[in-house]
Amino acid sequence: xxxxxxxxxxxxxxxxxxxxxxxxxxxxxxxxxxxxxxxxxxxxxxxxxxxxxxxxxxxxxxxxxxxxxxxxxxxxxxxxxxxxxxxxxxxxxxxxxxxxxxxxxxxxxxxxxxxxxxxxxxxxxxxxxxxxxxxxxxxxxxxxxxxxxxxxxxxxxxxxxxxxxxxxxxxxxxxxxxxxxxxxxxxxxxxxxxxxxxxxxxxxxxxxxxxxxxxxxxxxxxxxxxxxxxxxxxxxxxxxxxxxxxxxxxxxxxxxxxxxxxxxxxxxxxxxxxxxxxxxxxxxxxxxxxxxxxxxxxxxxxxxxxxxxxxxxxxxxxxxxxxxxxxx
Ligand code: XIL
Numbered sequence: 151x152x153x154x155x156x157x158x159x160x161x162x163x164x165x166x167x168x169x170x171x172x173x174x175x176x177x178x179x180x181x182x183x184x185x186x187x188x189x190x191x192x193x194x195x196x197x198x199x200x201x202x203x204x205x206x207x208x209x210x211x212x213x214x215x216x217x218x219x220x221x222x223x224x225x226x227x228x229x230x231x232x233x234x235x236x237x238x239x240x241x242x243x244x245x246x247x248x249x250x251x252x253x254x255x256x257x258x259x260x261x262x263x264x265x266x267x268x269x270x271x272x273x274x275x276x277x278x279x280x281x282x283x284x285x286x287x288x289x290x291x292x293x294x295x296x297x298x299x300x301x302x303x304x305x306x307x308x309x310x311x312x313x314x315x316x317x318x319x320x321x322x323x324x325x326x327x328x329x330x331x332x333x334x335x336x337x338x339x340x341x342x343x344x345x346x347x348x349x350x351x352x353x354x355x356x357x358x359x360x361x362x363x364x365x366x367x368x369x370x371x372x373x374x375x376x377x378x379x380x381x382x383x384x385x386x387x388x389x390x391x392x393x394x395x396x397x398x399x400x401x402x403x404x405x406x407x408x409x410x411x412x413x414x415x416x417x418x419x420x421x422x423x424x425x426x427x428x429x430x431x432x433x434x435x436x437x438x439x440x441x442x443x444x445x446x447x448x449x450x451x452x453x454x455x456x457x458x459x460x461x462x463x464x465x466x467x468x469x470x471x472x473x474x475x476x477x478x
Contacts, residue, residue: 224282240287278329312348356390
């Protein structure tokens, strides 16, 4: 079982304390932003690799495996994309990007999130596919095209389909899980090179957020399809909790534990990463802020980089299911 964090360039560059905690805690890491289209593609005909290269130098020097995130997504596309991409050039834009980026780091990556978040039930299609720019420009085989191109560009990375909103016991999550499973089965039937599923695992604390049977069934179905599973972006949104800090930290810790105790016994979870190292840098304060204006406390380490209750609870779940398998 590999474990670690999404890393920010600011953390890696500016803080020895941040670097130390990464060295101490991580066997695997991922760039929070540096390997996305936007940051990598300042202009149609140029690539900016400095940040991604620097991150990889740091992780390799410290024997930390690296995940790539991501090669095909509807968000964080560069500003020029909307004006320039067309039905005529979209296929070659996608394949050239994948060849260049996955090719540059070939042999050095643990895995790539090849396609990110391609299902969106509310977009209303029967197959559940999201109305993303890639779908409208290329058509539904953009997913297959991305995976096949990634395999050619880096035959040794585990190729992953990464998705959010498929973890919980709600009808909305169950419906999305079903659409993702259909997609995975279709890809397998068509011999598309795919090795793993990334369950983002943006969790939430509060009575209505439960994790259990639906997730277990999904994990079993992934195993039957011979797909590894990575929990790729764990954090716990605490918006529904009262402000008091100790109670909040306790319930966030409960949520991590309940989730891992549902997920880990499946036996095919091979890696687990939280989306950020410590609370101060969480994306949730920008995209899902609390109504009372207090910062969210979704991660394993606090603003001073001290471990929170969630950290020890996560460790005890990992010790209970050391290889992502049966309890010892
Ligand atoms: C987020 C980053 O954390 C933010 O810094 C950025 O502004 C937007 O993207 N799902 C994903 C991640 O796959 O790439 C997203 O990361 C969080 C949701």
